[in-house]
Amino acid sequence: MRLSVVVFSMFLMWCFPLAVAGQEMSGQPDSVRTRYEKMMTRRMEMWQRLIPDHYKMQFAGSIGMVSAGTGWTYGKKLQWETDLILGFLPKFESEHHKVVFTVKQSYVPWKLRIKESPWVVQPLSCSLFLSSVLNEKFWTREPDRYPKGYYGFSTRIRANLSLGQRIMFDIPDVSDWLVQEVSLYYELGACDTDFCTFFGDRTIKFKDILSLAIGLKVHI
Amino acid sequence: MQRMGLLAVVAALSCLLAGCEVIEYHPYDTRIEGETGLTEKNIRLIEEKMRGKREFRFAMISDTQRRYDETKEVVDLINSRGDIDFVLHGGDMADFGETKEFLWARDYLNKLQVPYVCLLGNHDCLGTGFDVYQKVFGPDNFAFTAGNVRFICLNTNALEYDYSHPVPNFNFMEDELRAFPAAAEKTVVAMHVPPGDGEFNNNVGRAFGSYVRSFPDVQFCLFGHVHNWREEEFFGDGVVYYGCTTVGKRGYYVITIKEDGYEIERCGF
Numbered sequence: 001m002r003l004s005v006v007v008f009s010m011f012l013m014w015c016f017p018l019a020v021a022g023q024e025m026s027g028q029p030d031s032v033r034t035r036y037e038k039m040m041t042r043r044m045e046m047w048q049r050l051i052p053d054h055y056k057m058q059f060a061g062s063i064g065m066v067s068a069g070t071g072w073t074y075g076k077k078l079q080w081e082t083d084l085i086l087g088f089l090p091k092f093e094s095e096h097h098k099v100v101f102t103v104k105q106s107y108v109p110w111k112l113r114i115k116e117s118p119w120v121v122q123p124l125s126c127s128l129f130l131s132s133v134l135n136e137k138f139w140t141r142e143p144d145r146y147p148k149g150y151y152g153f154s155t156r157i158r159a160n161l162s163l164g165q166r167i168m169f170d171i172p173d174v175s176d177w178l179v180q181e182v183s184l185y186y187e188l189g190a191c192d193t194d195f196c197t198f199f200g201d202r203t204i205k206f207k208d209i210l211s212l213a214i215g216l217k218v219h220i
Numbered sequence: 221m222q223r224m225g226l227l228a229v230v231a232a233l234s235c236l237l238a239g240c241e242v243i244e245y246h247p248y249d250t251r252i253e254g255e256t257g258l259t260e261k262n263i264r265l266i267e268e269k270m271r272g273k274r275e276f277r278f279a280m281i282s283d284t285q286r287r288y289d290e291t292k293e294v295v296d297l298i299n300s301r302g303d304i305d306f307v308l309h310g311g312d313m314a315d316f317g318e319t320k321e322f323l324w325a326r327d328y329l330n331k332l333q334v335p336y337v338c339l340l341g342n343h344d345c346l347g348t349g350f351d352v353y354q355k356v357f358g359p360d361n362f363a364f365t366a367g368n369v370r371f372i373c374l375n376t377n378a379l380e381y382d383y384s385h386p387v388p389n390f391n392f393m394e395d396e397l398r399a400f401p402a403a404a405e406k407t408v409v410a411m412h413v414p415p416g417d418g419e420f421n422n423n424v425g426r427a428f429g430s431y432v433r434s435f436p437d438v439q440f441c442l443f444g445h446v447h448n449w450r451e452e453e454f455f456g457d458g459v460v461y462y463g464c465t466t467v468g469k470r471g472y473y474v475i476t477i478k479e480d481g482y483e484i485e486r487c488g489f
Contacts, residue, residue: 065245093250094351100246133248138347145379147418153316155347158247191247193316196286203288204324211244 054219056083061213062160062191063087063102063131071104073219081106087131096135104129108166120181122166127187131158153193162189162213181219188212247318248347252355255326258338259358265335266306266366271403273367277303280410280473282310282444283466284325285343290467290489291328297489299333304474306334306366308373310444310464311341311412317349322356337364339373341412341444342419345380361392369477370404372396372435376411376443378421387421393431400436406477407435414443414461415454429455439482442473449486 033041052070059066064087071083087100106127113120132140138156142149164187171177190198194209245251270276279298284291298304309329314321322344329336340360344353354360360375378387386392388411409432413419421428432438433455441461443450449471450463462484465471476483 060243060245062244062246065249087246089246089249091250093252093355094248094348098246131246133246138248145382151343151346155248155317188242193247193318197315197321200286201288203292203328208241208320208324210242212240212242 054081054217056085056215056217058085058087058213058215060211061162061187061189061215062158062211063129063213064089064100067100067102069102069104077109077111079108081108083129089133099134100131101134102129102131111168113170118170118172120168120170122168122183122185125164125166125185125187127160127162127164127189129160129162131160132156158191158193160189160191160211162187162211164188164213166217179218179220181217183217183219184215185217186212186214244320247316247320250319250348250351250355252319252323252352254323255330256355257358258326258356259362262306262335262337263362263364266337266364269335270305270366274479275477276305276367277474277476278306278308278366279304280308280310280442280464280475281467282412282464282472283312283341283447283468284309285312285315285321285341287466287468288324288328290470291325292331293470294467294472294489295328295331298472299331304334307332307336308371308410308442309336309338310410310442311339311377312343312444312466313338313341313353314344314346314349317344317346317352319348319352322349322352326356337362337373339410339412339444340375340377342377342380345377350380361389363396365401365404367477368403368405369439370396370400370407370435372407372409374409374411376413376415376420378413379419388424388428388431390424390427390431397434404436406437406439408439408442409435410442412443413445414441414450414452414463417445419445426455429457429459432459433457439477440484442475 052072054071054073056069063085067085067087069083069085071081074080083104085102085104087102089098089100091097104127106125108122108125110123111120112123133156140154140156142151164185166183166185168181168183170181174180188210190209190211197204198206198209281294298307313325338357340353363370363372374388376388381387415425415428416422432441438459441459442464443461444464446463447466448463449465452461454461464473470489472487474485474487
């Protein structure tokens with residue numbers, strides 16, 4: 001649990017102080033810039049790229065009951081996304097509530113605008129994500145008491161693949177708003193252990209291993 | 221007002237979805253839909269059904285993890301035979317200890333027309349597996365009386381617990397011995413991991429052997445885990461330990477308790 005607190009505070013620091021750092025960019029002097037100023041501008045621009053430009057909230061999807069994260073949208077057509085997400089997993093029948101940390105990479109190749117409207121359909125999103133249960137009962141590598149390769153998998157880390165669709169509202173005049181776009185998405189995915197079960201057996205159908213996620217993305 | 225309405229719709233939708241199988245919060249979420257407490261329920265059924273009998277027949281299957289095809293087949297086969305009074309599962313219903321694996325195992329085993337009990341396997345302890353096992357099935361150590369035979373079912377997966385839980389639980393064995401029911405005359409001891417295995421607490425191996433021996437008229441012991449047929453007398457004390465293969469290798473035991481002795485048959489399918 002202590003680990004999850006550390007990760008959570010790092011996460012908050014990541015989201016907020018950098019946004020403040022960005023403000024220093026605004027004042028551009030009229031005079032010729034010195035080497036020092038150019039270097040500082042370049043430096044600021046570099047760091048500025050690290051400011052996340054979107055937020056996500058999600059229900060289910062194997063990374064917690066509810067999860068929230070932030071990340072970057074990038075690429076020529078803004079088709080790539082990288083997210084850092086923290087999910088909350090209530091204890092249900094187990095001893096403790098758990099926090100799940102997820103790193104997610106998505107590819108959203110197409111944007112189809114519905115006529116002249118602000119609505120944009122993104123017919124496909126492909127994601128690959130790694131989730132980690134922040135609880136010391138779960139291991140990445142088997143504890144020493146086991147012979148090498150006894151179980152041969154990690155109970156802590158799951159690798160997931162998912163496909164989904166989105167509908168985005170592209171806010172026409174952003175000046176009065178705090179955000180540029182809001183999109184609603186769903187994804188259907190499965191994890192490494194699920195695929196392992198599915199491919200080894202005919203009784204378990206593909207629909208049995210699918211996990212649904214429903215979420216909201218807000219692009220600043 | 222409109223916002224409240226939207227919120228209500230979202231809340232209602234999530235409640236609706238939360239009941240679906242397609243909603244998984246995490247593979248280890250321990251969110252259990254459907255029947256729980258199966259060990260207690262099935263013990264009651266076995267004890268009622270077998271009361272007063274001195275001869276009966278039961279089947280043992282084991283290590284069904286990720287082998288749902290064969291599990292379904294063996295369940296159908298046992299149902300169609302019609303001569304089996306109850307089924308003992310030797311443990312490892314799950315492979316990764318994931319919640320849904322236990323629910324799948326439960327749902328396929330529930331198709332048995334006879335009562336069944338499941339031992340705890342080492343794979344069932346992974347992640348939050350032990351929590352789910354306890355909820356869906358019951359305690360890791362349990363006992364029941366079938367006719368005149370007391371079945372002592374034990375958790376022997378010592379390597380999974382790191383001394384946080386007594387495995388094997390000698391207190392349980394002593395209590396069982398002290399409260400041995402009057403209706404029972406003989407004993408069968410069942411476990412997932414056999415003595416001598418790396419998963420077993422071998423420091424107390426011989427002590428375990430003598431605790432087993434202390435039960436009245438021990439017929440034999442049963443175990444799973446090794447994914448092979450085995451027949452061993454671990455302690456040279458006349459108590460034979462029978463290892464049941466995995467359903468993945470298409471085998472199960474049919475064991476007949478007789479007035480005088482028993483018969484144990486390795487069956488294929």
